[in-house]
Amino acid sequence: MKFDGEIMEILAAYDLTGSLRATAELTGCSHHTVARHVAARDAGRPIAEPAFRGRVTDPFMPKIEEWVEKSKGKIRADKAHEKLRALGYDGSERSTRRAVAQVRAAFRLGQVRVHRPWITEPGMWLQYDFGDGPVIDGKKTVLFVAWLAWARFRIVIALRDRTAPSVFAALDRSFRILGGAPTYVLTDNEKTVTISHVAGVPVRNPQTVEFARHYGVTVLTCQPADPASKGGVESSVKLAKADIVPKDTNLRPEYASFAEVEAACEAFMVEVNNREHRATKRKPAVMLEEERPRLHRVPDTAHTVALGLTRAVPENTPMVTFETGQYSVPAHLLGARVFVRSHGVGADEQVVIVHVGSDGPVEVARHHRARPGSPRLDEAHFPGHKEKVPGDYTITPRSTAETEFLAIGAGAHAWLLEAAAAGTARMNVKMAEAVALAKISGTARVDEALGQAATYGRFATGDLASLLSAGGTRPPARSAAETSSLAQGTAGWAAIGQPAEDELEQSA
Known part of the structure; x- marks a missing residue:
């Protein structure tokens, strides 16, 4: 096989001599080779293009295309090879895999969905979705993520469940964070929004209809199995989970309480809404200020139909009574009104207490079901409280x-x-x-x-x-010693019975 440079030399020599044999003599090849390349150039074919010899799978390509079409592009190559062997195919499995891959690629290309960029308008769309949150006390929490489409403003709220009251409370809080409510709210087809489908048309949950009427919004759901219609909030959920949920990729430690999760959500919102968005090249918090005049006003009173029964907290005891049981609430709610409802059944049944303040409905307490006479207490609801024990008196002088x-x-x-x-x-x-x-x-x-x-x-x-006398200090005892005694010693007694020195000297 000749290289491109050699072929060009052959063609140049032929143009110079005009003779096949003379060209073959000059280039050192057969005149048949010169004739083949000259004929290919005259016919307009690529120079030195290899001749197509066909593949062993060509006779079976219609059958492979039929199987790929029938399986919606999901058929496996090894299963297709088994079927081809039964039809008399004697090629290798490698050739089968190449043929199936070629047909599947062509099938996917024909099924590609063409997307048109979505150009949003200020004040029109709010999307929300959910993600699995951190585990607290052995139970998984829920991350409620809302996304205001035009400003790209993200809201993340930690929830303990995905029931309708919790979702409605989160939406009310989202509206108040944004400073207004949009025209449309888009979400998935969950039971809190859609109870069924009739001929492909979603049937709305009556509680959702009441909620939408209260806030003047229209709640819509995307097509089933079509998450691309709300890709903005899907990306926000992925981003929130990657940053808030403890993983090996973010080295975030486990949370000790639900309050820590809420604080992490607040920090995440501040961070992502005050940095430049890669699509708009602007900060979402700044764009929200421009979009806020297009949002309509949020009612002063929150939608509380689904939050439960109202209870008044006494002026001096942060306790409420619900279905013969007593439950504690934070001490700062003394004298306030709260909403109480039950959630779950059996041993996992819980009593949820919600307070509606200036920021909307906020869950303030959650207890297991209490029995009559055995109240459920949270020590954090009684700050500065000291347990009184009989016999443990406080000494207070009065004179x-x-x-x-x-x-x-x-x-x-x-x-x-x-x-x-x-x-x-x-x-x-x-x-x-x-x-x-x-x-x-x-x-x-x-x-x-x-x-x-x-x-x-x-x-x-x-x-x-x-x-006092027994424990008083006494002067140190003194004892006589050989060096400090005033008594006469016995050293002088040694001279008794011995002759005097003067008498000895006289006698001498």
Whole structure:
């Protein structure tokens, strides 16, 4: 086979000589080769194009196309090879895979859906969807994600379930965050929105109809199995899950409480809405300010039909009663009105409490079902509360004498509690005596003595003074020693019986 450069030399030599044999002699090849390349050039065919010899799968291509069409492009090549072998095909499985891949690619190309860019208008569309949230206390939460189409403004709210009251509360809160409600709200065909389909037409949930009428919006659903019609919110859900849900890719630690998840959602919203969007090259928070005048006003009162029964929180006890059971609510709701409803059945049944404030409906408490006489309490709802135990009295001086006695120290407090428990007589007199002794012997010594008296039950008259005397400091004992004694020693006795030195000298 000749290379392109060699072929060009052959053609140039032929143009120069005009003879096949002379050209073959000049280029060192057969005159038949020269004739073939000259004929190909004259016929307008590509130079040195290989001749197509056909493939072993060509006789069976119509059958392969039939199978691909019937399976909607999902047939496997190994199954197609088995069917071809039964029809007398003797080619390799590799050739079959190439043929099936070619036909499937052609089928997909014919089925490609052509998308036209969606040009949105301000104040028209809000899309919402859900994503799996973090696990709190062994239960998976839900991420409610809303997407305002024109401004590309994202809202992420953590929910504990996907029931209609929770969804409606999240939508109301979304409208208030945006500062208005759009004309259309688009979502999937969930039971909270669509209860069934008749001839392909979705039948709306009556609660959704009431909700839409209250806010003056139109709730629409996308076509079944057609998520492309709300791709904006689908991308927002993917982005929110990648950042908020703890994964190996973001190294985020597990959440200890539901409040931490809510704080993470708030931080995510601030971050994504205050950075430049890659499509608009503008910040969504800035675009929202431009779109807000196109949104219509949100009613002052939230839609509360699906939130449950109303209950008033007492002025002094953050507890509400619902179906013979009592449940606690946060202390800042004293005197407010809340909505209470049940969710679930059996052992997993819960009581959900919602408060409607300036920011819309917000879930403030969730408890398991309580039995009559056994209220459900959350210690976080009682800040600063100290459990009162019988016998654990708070010492509060009410006179000058009591104040002076208790000022002695912790021993005085202990003595007061123990002496009172023992029924000690004339306690005021003994307390005054302790104050007097503290001025003489020192506050620290008297406080220590009072503590000993409380420990050993010494509450009689004179016991405190006795303890002070027993525990008082004594001068150090002194003992006589050989070096410091004033008594005459026995060293002089050694001369007894010995002759005097003067007499010895005279005799000598």
